[in-house]
Amino acid sequence: MGAALSWSVRTVDRALDGETVYRELLAAEPVAFWLDGSLTDRVARRVSVLGTGSDVLVRDAVDGDVFAELQALLASRAAQPPPVLDGYFSGGYVGYFGYELKSLTGGAATHQASTPDALWIWADRFVVIDHDRDLTLLVTVGLGDEWLDRAVRAAADWSMTGVVRPAIAELDVEAHLELDRPAYLAAIARCMTALEAGETYEVCLTNRVRLPAVPDPFGFFCWQRATNPAPYAAFLRYGDLAVASSSPERFLTVDADGWAECRPIKGTAPRDLDPFQDQLAAKALAEDEKTRAENLMIVDLIRNDLGRVSVPGSVQVPQLMQVESYRTVHQLVTTVRGRLRPEVSAVDAVRACFPPGSMTGAPKIRTMELLDELEPSARGVYSGALGYLTVDGRADLSVVIRTAVLTPDETVIGAGGAIVLDSEAVAEYDEMVLKATAALGLGKVGA
DSSP states (O other), X not given: OOSOOOEEEEEESSOOOXXXXXXXXXXXXXXXXXXXXXXXXXXXXXXEEEEEOSEEEEXXXXXXXXXXXXXXXXXXXXXXXXXXXXXXXXXXXXXEEOGGGGGGTTOOOOOOOSSOSEEEEEESEEEEEETTTTEEEEEEESSOSHHHHHHHHHHTTOOOOOOOOOSSOOOOGGGGBSSOHHHHHHHHHHHHHHHHTXXXXXXXXXXXXXXXXXXXXXXXXXXXXXXXXOTEEEEEEETTEEEEEEEOOEEEEEOTTSEEEEEOEEEEEEOOSSHHHHHHHHHHHHHOHHHHHHHHHHHHHHHHHHHTTBOTTOOEEEEEEEEEEOSSEEXXXXXXXXXXXXXXXXXXXXXXXXXXXXXXXXXXXXXXXXHHHHOOSOOTTTTSEEEEEETTSOEEEEEOOSEEEEOSSOEEEEEEEEEOTTOOHHHHHHHHHHHHHHHTXXXXXXX
């Protein structure tokens, strides 16, 4: 066990504006993050966390077992935060596990990503914004009060930024696809052959859009969150690498009592301005046989993943294929929960469920092998998990979808869909293109 952690906390009696906090307090830092919880009505309390840190864990799959390394670091810093942080992010690591870490969880190391496979920031300076209670907590862990005092003085003068400018003009997404229309349709045909042969039941085939570099990644994120708001919106920056996510999907949470929860999404339909037509769209989504089949297969996979680390008999499905309606889409969402065994950590639970089953298909291992053959490049950050792991054993991670990965060389958007025996190839291609468009803030569709 390492040295005992100490917290310093200052309270501001209003909910600060996240964009202003980032621009004024974090934009000049070498690393920074914004987990934006202000855009959802699907949680008991809307909370955002922004921050930075002086220690960053950056690893590729070939560097060893990053899950074990991160678990050891968390164990060495395990502590109980002060009561004022109960229920909030209280200190720990913020970052992502990229898809290629599947080589540590039963998959193969077929492709190599140009971005790190794991990036985790030790958050020793952060801001918690409780949008519903209208308060803000400024926090340091093990650093004293200098940063807090400066932040409190600055916050007294901050007002809402409220300025959002488009980061990317209208463009032809299809012209920038890694797998163009004929190639993607051919890959779908190969999926169908494997499905008909009984090698797999569902293949989550993905593609990549490769675009020119964006001069202002944070400006892009502000545009994205304004045009395509999402429950798990997030911005992560490490030097000249940035991740801008408008994900609607929870990968895994672990609460203080050891309950782990996954909420896979399979099935999306656009909202309609006409209330009657909107109701019909939601009803059609709930009753669509293909969508329900996709959902059920992933739910079974996740029940199996969680079952490996949960108390026997505790895995349950309190919500099965329920329609949840957001500003722009209806989505078919299932909740799977399990009580982790006493010796199982949040990182252990992540390892057991990684990569997200909704991004692989079922059965997971064989389907990942097929995907390695069908997809010509690494998924990288896309299809992984992004969020936080705390020093008191909790976790909250999203599935990395509807996300742009921005570097000085290019902007990469991942998109795809689940291929099953009932799939219609052209419709699957069109859905993939629409999802890529949504991640750019140019459309109104789901993940």
